[in-house]
Amino acid sequence: MSAPWPVPRGLYGITAEADCADAERLLTAVRVALAGGMRLLQYRDKRSSPERRAELGAQLLAQCRAAGVPLIINDDIELAARLGADGVHLGLSDGSLAEARARLGSQAIIGITCADSLERARAAADGGASYVAFGAFFPSRTKPNAPPMTLERLRQARSDLRLPICAIGGITPERAPTLVAAGADYVAAIEGLFGAADITVAARAYAAAFDGRGAP
Secondary structure: OOOOOOOOOEEEEEOOHHHHOOHHHHHHHHHHHHHOOOOEEEEOOOOOOHHHHHHHHHHHHHHHHHHOOOEEEEOOHHHHHHHOOOEEEEOOOOOOHHHHHHHHOOOOEEEEEEEOOHHHHHHHHHOOOOEEEEOOOOOOOOOOOOOOOOHHHHHHHHHHOOOOEEEOOOOOOOOHHHHHHHOOOEEEEOHHHHOOOOHHHHHHHHHHOOOOOOOO
């Protein structure tokens, strides 16, 4: 692994589909996000062929290794194993946590999407997940049908769980401090980060939510 887990609290970047269509654009976007303080990267690419995903994933892994930042693969346990990535993130209808742990090993980072379900999060924690992700907290074009998650439920999750929590769904730098205050260890961003006019500035703005310099 590129860094001990858990890594410091902060920004969890997720690649944008538009960037994945252009390797140079993708690698540049990730490079400047890393420069801005991104703590984790998830490679999410629903459109490319398996071989192209393997090629892009290997390039992203090299970037992340150089920066000491873990690379997580979205949904694809076998691609994570093939690349030697740091772990995998599993959605509601993807492979099982037990399968991922058996395939990737005890040190792999395995994240579980929990939507708005504390029950799923508790089961993931009991099953050995590395972190759980809740959301959407705000309207999201990436997952417009995701059930809404509330700050009250996030606070309850923080009280109940002893593993890192990631918040996702329409989170802008201005919205991040409220989620951090409610218990999020990581805030995930796609458009708010990789769709920004200046990705480095956006990454720094997200990072500010974790050191008290963000918006109240």
